[in-house]
Amino acid sequence: MTNKCILLIDDEETIQEVVQVGIEIETGWQVAIASSGLEGIAVAASQQPDAILLDVMMPDMDGISTLSQLKANAKTQSIPVIFLTAKTQAADKNLFHSLGVVGVITKPFNSMTLASRIAKMLQWE
Amino acid sequence: MRILLVDDDATLIDVLPRMLTKHNYAIDTATDGEQGWIYGSTYNYDLIILDWSLPKLDGISLCKRFRAHGCDTPILLLTARNTSQDKIRGLDAGADDYLCKPFDVEELAARIRALLRRLNCDFLSVLSWGELKLDSSNCEVTYQGELLSLTAKEYRLLELFLRHDREVLSIEDIIENLWSSAEYPAEATVRSHLRRLRQKLQLAGLPEDPIDTVRGRGYCLKPPPENNSLLDRAEQPKDRREKHIAALTTAWSKYRSKSHQQLITLDSAIAALKQGNIETSDRLSAIVTAHSLAGNLGLFGFDRGSRLARQLEQLLQGEQNPQQLWQLETTLQSLRQELTKESNFSQQISYQLEEHSPLILIVDDDSIFTEQLVQEANNLGIKTAIVPSPELAKIWLEEQPKNTLPNLVLLKISFADSTNPLSRWNRLSLIAEFKLIEPSIPVIVLADRDRFQDRLQVARHGGYFYLQHPITPLQTITFCQQVLRNFSLGKKVMIVDDDVELLRVLPSLLQPWGFQVTTLEDSRQFWDVLQAVNPNLLVLDIEMPYLSGIELCKVLRTHPYWCKLPVLFLSVHTDIAIREQVFATGADDFIYKPVVAKRLADRIINCLERRV
Numbered sequence: 001m002t003n004k005c006i007l008l009i010d011d012e013e014t015i016q017e018v019v020q021v022g023i024e025i026e027t028g029w030q031v032a033i034a035s036s037g038l039e040g041i042a043v044a045a046s047q048q049p050d051a052i053l054l055d056v057m058m059p060d061m062d063g064i065s066t067l068s069q070l071k072a073n074a075k076t077q078s079i080p081v082i083f084l085t086a087k088t089q090a091a092d093k094n095l096f097h098s099l100g101v102v103g104v105i106t107k108p109f110n111s112m113t114l115a116s117r118i119a120k121m122l123q124w125e
Numbered sequence: 126m127r128i129l130l131v132d133d134d135a136t137l138i139d140v141l142p143r144m145l146t147k148h149n150y151a152i153d154t155a156t157d158g159e160q161g162w163i164y165g166s167t168y169n170y171d172l173i174i175l176d177w178s179l180p181k182l183d184g185i186s187l188c189k190r191f192r193a194h195g196c197d198t199p200i201l202l203l204t205a206r207n208t209s210q211d212k213i214r215g216l217d218a219g220a221d222d223y224l225c226k227p228f229d230v231e232e233l234a235a236r237i238r239a240l241l242r243r244l245n246c247d248f249l250s251v252l253s254w255g256e257l258k259l260d261s262s263n264c265e266v267t268y269q270g271e272l273l274s275l276t277a278k279e280y281r282l283l284e285l286f287l288r289h290d291r292e293v294l295s296i297e298d299i300i301e302n303l304w305s306s307a308e309y310p311a312e313a314t315v316r317s318h319l320r321r322l323r324q325k326l327q328l329a330g331l332p333e334d335p336i337d338t339v340r341g342r343g344y345c346l347k348p349p350p351e352n353n354s355l356l357d358r359a360e361q362p363k364d365r366r367e368k369h370i371a372a373l374t375t376a377w378s379k380y381r382s383k384s385h386q387q388l389i390t391l392d393s394a395i396a397a398l399k400q401g402n403i404e405t406s407d408r409l410s411a412i413v414t415a416h417s418l419a420g421n422l423g424l425f426g427f428d429r430g431s432r433l434a435r436q437l438e439q440l441l442q443g444e445q446n447p448q449q450l451w452q453l454e455t456t457l458q459s460l461r462q463e464l465t466k467e468s469n470f471s472q473q474i475s476y477q478l479e480e481h482s483p484l485i486l487i488v489d490d491d492s493i494f495t496e497q498l499v500q501e502a503n504n505l506g507i508k509t510a511i512v513p514s515p516e517l518a519k520i521w522l523e524e525q526p527k528n529t530l531p532n533l534v535l536l537k538i539s540f541a542d543s544t545n546p547l548s549r550w551n552r553l554s555l556i557a558e559f560k561l562i563e564p565s566i567p568v569i570v571l572a573d574r575d576r577f578q579d580r581l582q583v584a585r586h587g588g589y590f591y592l593q594h595p596i597t598p599l600q601t602i603t604f605c606q607q608v609l610r611n612f613s614l615g616k617k618v619m620i621v622d623d624d625v626e627l628l629r630v631l632p633s634l635l636q637p638w639g640f641q642v643t644t645l646e647d648s649r650q651f652w653d654v655l656q657a658v659n660p661n662l663l664v665l666d667i668e669m670p671y672l673s674g675i676e677l678c679k680v681l682r683t684h685p686y687w688c689k690l691p692v693l694f695l696s697v698h699t700d701i702a703i704r705e706q707v708f709a710t711g712a713d714d715f716i717y718k719p720v721v722a723k724r725l726a727d728r729i730i731n732c733l734e735r736r737v
Contacts, residue, residue: 108423
């Protein structure tokens with residue numbers, strides 16, 4: 001499980017930094033960063049990460065549109081996606097799951113346990 | 126350990142010291158109360174054993190006299206009187222324990238050990254220095270699991286150093302502790318005992334001499350060596366946590382000014398709202414700002430700040446009426462105040478971010494004292510929950526999901542107040558209730574007086590320890606922290622399983638409990654790794670290539686040292702026959718796969734506690 005690569009698609013620099021150092025320190029997995037949906041789709045296709053953490057609320061292209069493009073692209077459709085969202089309503093979560101994500105992580109999250117939550121969602125343990 | 130025995134029974138004076146010497150105590154004897162007083166007030170003892178009926182000065186008066194002169198050495202009363210009134214009188218006179226004659230010497234030895242443990246606030250009878258272990262319950266010393274053959278003096282010398290970790294002990298200190306006052310060993314004798322002990326430790330394979338010579342002052346135990354076992358050790362959880370906190374602190378220093386900028390954005394948006402002239406784009410930008418603040422502040426442990434920002438986000442999306450505007454202003458004000466707490470940032474982050482930091486449930490209605498307890502606990506990174514009464518504690522418990530049970534309960538009981546027996550009874554039954562819900566949760570009682578009957582009631586209900594007022598909040602929390610640590614921190618857990626993925630993930634999942642986890646995939650290396658690691662507990666998978674967990678456990682149970690090692694089995698088998706077979710080989714517990722970290726940790730703690 002040490003050589004995993006995670007792609008984070010989020011426009012917030014602070015989230016990018018905390019997720020990156022958090023995951024790298026806790027697990028040694030690599031974290032690739034994309035600051036927008038479009039950039040994320042390109043990085044996912046070229047780097048083929050083991051999983052994608054995708055922010056729902058982003059300017060320009062939001063997480064849901066990004067997800068549908070990822071699923072429509074043969075190169076990226078099989079990469080598991082986890083949503084990062086501040087929406088905590090059950091209805092929202094159900095909607096997200098129906099879109100085909102493997103999990104939803106609610107913001108704010110604890111950076112110390114983030115990696116183990118991801119591992120659980122992806123059944124890497 | 127040096128003991129004073131005051132008794133006029135010639136047979137006892139003859140027999141008891143010989144019996145206790147076998148347990149490696151140095152005994153002084155006195156045959157009347159006055160002589161007992163002279164010895165007790167002249168020399169330092171670790172424990173005093175007093176007979177009740179003594180010539181010249183009876184045991185009760187002598188006990189009172191010791192206490193009146195500020196002597197806090199544990200006192201055990203030994204007497205033929207066995208009524209409750211006698212016991213109460215004895216304990217009220219200041220004795221710590223009471224044993225009726227005739228008694229079993231082994232029981233006396235166990236009570237002595239218990240009293241000495243209390244004295245040292247040391248719950249474990251096993252003292253250690255790296256992989257060197259001294260087990261005072263059976264007087265055995267081992268290094269990496271191999272038994273060392275030490276003379277009684279060498280054993281006591283080692284015990285003395287282990288109990289006075291890093292204190293400099295002079296030759297006089299050593300004589301005072303190891304020899305009775307009737308013996309006058311020469312300094313050279315002490316040195317030769319010390320030399321022989323050092324030689325034996327060196328022969329046993331210790332990497333270095335554990336005892337330092339401090340020129341002109343005496344001798345001192347060195348800090349234990351770093352664990353440099355041959356195994357490939359991953360980064361310790363503690364280091365990782367520190368690194369993580371450091372990284373978050375750096376990220377915070379970058380984000381800090383942005384968060385202040387975001388507050389200003391919200392401020393001006395709310396001012397414009399009040400004036401009734403806000404642009405739609407400004408309002409949307411304020412919503413995004415509040416959203417971003419909510420997410421980011423939570424990352425840095427500002428939980429309340431995050432909730433306030435979330436409220437702002439919702440308020441900004443709603444209808445704007447005077448009441449909403451007023452709410453917006455007060456919420457923003459609270460958020461601003463919350464952010465001023467950042468001055469103590471790294472401390473805050475270390476305990477707020479650590480979801481798994483231990484939780485103490487405090488049941489006490491003294492709000493001033495509990496407030497101080499919370500403060501001290503916060504400083505040590507321990508979470509607290511407070512309920513003023515046992516009834517509310519039960520409600521609190523019902524509301525808690527199973528995985529957020531407290532790690533320790535601190536319960537105040539007033540025994541002196543006889544006007545409210547129901548309250549006392551409710552508090553005592555709360556201890557029993559906790560033991561039913563989760564036996565591994567230690568319940569520490571904070572009592573307002575120290576009487577044997579009270580202690581007995583607490584012990585009968587399953588109380589773990591009895592603390593007595595007056596005690597400062599800091600002392601109380603430090604004690605709780607010690608208990609929490611003794612339960613898990615630094616305990617070495619060795620896991621043998623051929624499931625490589627499980628072995629990779631378990632150490633990090635067990636990290637919050639502070640175990641030192643060693644994993645082993647190939648059961649053929651079991652014996653070598655076991656000797657090198659010397660774990661406190663072993664987790665075994667049942668089915669493995671080459672050697673099964675059951676076979677490994679059987680081997681352990683035939684070994685004089687390892688037969689006591691707690692073993693917890695892990696398996697996908699739900700078959701009752703296999704389960705029975707596992708317990709028949711000497712397993713302590715059994716858990717089905719898939720493993721949930723919290724459950725495994727609880728069971729490990731439970732096994733360790735039972736073996737203490």
